[in-house]
Amino acid sequence: MLHTLLGGVILASELTAIALPIDSVEVYYLTHDFASVIRLVEAKEHPPMHDQLLLGWSYYRLGDMSRSKASFRSGLEVAPASLELLNGLAYAHYRLGEAAEAEAAFRQVLARSPERVESQRGLAFVLFTSQRFDECLPMFDSFWRDDSSDGEAEYHLVKSVDGMLTRWQQQQKTPAQMVEQAWQFDAQGLRRSAFEMFQWIVQLEPFHPGARLGLGTLGPAFGHEAEARAALESLLRENSKDADARATLSRLHLQAGRVKEAEKELQRLLAAHPKDPRGETLRREIAARRAGEAVP
Secondary structure (H helix, E strand, O other): OOHHHHHHHOOOHHHHOOOOOOOOOOHHHHHHOOHHHHHHHOOOOOOOHHHHHHHHHHHOOOHHHHHHHHHHHHHHOOOOOOOOHHHHHHHHHHHHHHHHHHHHHHHHHHHHOOOOOOHHHHHHHHHHHHOOOOHHHHHHHHHHHHHHHHHHHHHHHHHHHHHHHHHHHHHOOHHHHHHHHHHHHHHHHHHHHHHHHHHHHHHHOOHHHHHHHHHHHHHHHOOOOOHHHHHHHHHHHOOOOHHHHHHHHHHHHHHHOOOOHHHHHHHHHHHHHOOHHHHHHHHHHHHHHHHHOOOO
C-alpha cells in the first residue's frame, strides 16, 4: 500500500476498489493534491505516523524541503523505528544539500534493510554529489546491471568514471595504474565500469597497449565492436605476435558469428604460440559453432 501511495498515479476505479473516504489524506496524495494533504494533516493535533509520512512527501513534492524535513522528523518522534520516515528524512537532507546528514540517514536505513533500492540509490546520489566517485561507481554499475535501460544510472556511471579518473590524473596516477584498476573492476564483475575506464584512458593515451586490449576485450559486450576490433588490430600491426590481442580478436570474430575470421586468427595465434592454452579453448568453441551451423 505504501509503495503505491508514494509511487504516483492510480485510476479512479482503483480508488473505488481501495474504498477510501473521498476527503482523505490517502486520496489526496494519490491524486497529487498535495496542498489538501497538508491541509488535512496539519489540522490534526496528533497525526499518526502514516499521515506524517504523507505530509513529509507532500512538502517534498511541492519543493518545500525545510518543511518536508521537519515533517519527517516530527513523524520519527511518534515512530522512531520507522524506516519509511527515516528514508524520507534522508532524501530531504539530500535535497537541502546536507550531505553528511543524508548519508548518515541512508546508512541507518540500509543497516536494517540492505535491499531497500530507493535508499541505495539515494546514498549513491549523495556520494556522487560529494564527489566520492570511487565509492558510488560500483553502486551505479549495479543499478545498470539490474536494468540496462536505466538511463539515470548509466549517466551517473559514466560521469563517475570521468570524475574518478580525472582525480587520479591530478594525483599523478599513471595510465598503467588506471588500467590495472580497470582490470580489477572487470574481475569484480563491474564490467561496464571497466569498459568506460578503458575508453577514458584511450582518450588520454591513444597508444596505451593495456587500455587498447581492455577496449578490445570488453567493447563488443557494450555495443562497441568496431572500436574494439580497431583497437586489437592496431595492437597486432605493432606486434603480430601479441598473444593476448590475437586470442581476443579471434573470440571477437567468433562471438560476432564470423567463424572463418575467428579460425584464421586462431591459426595465427597457434603459429606464434603453439602451447597457448587459449588455443585449445578457441578450437573447441569454433568446432562447436561449426557443428551447430551444420545442423539442418
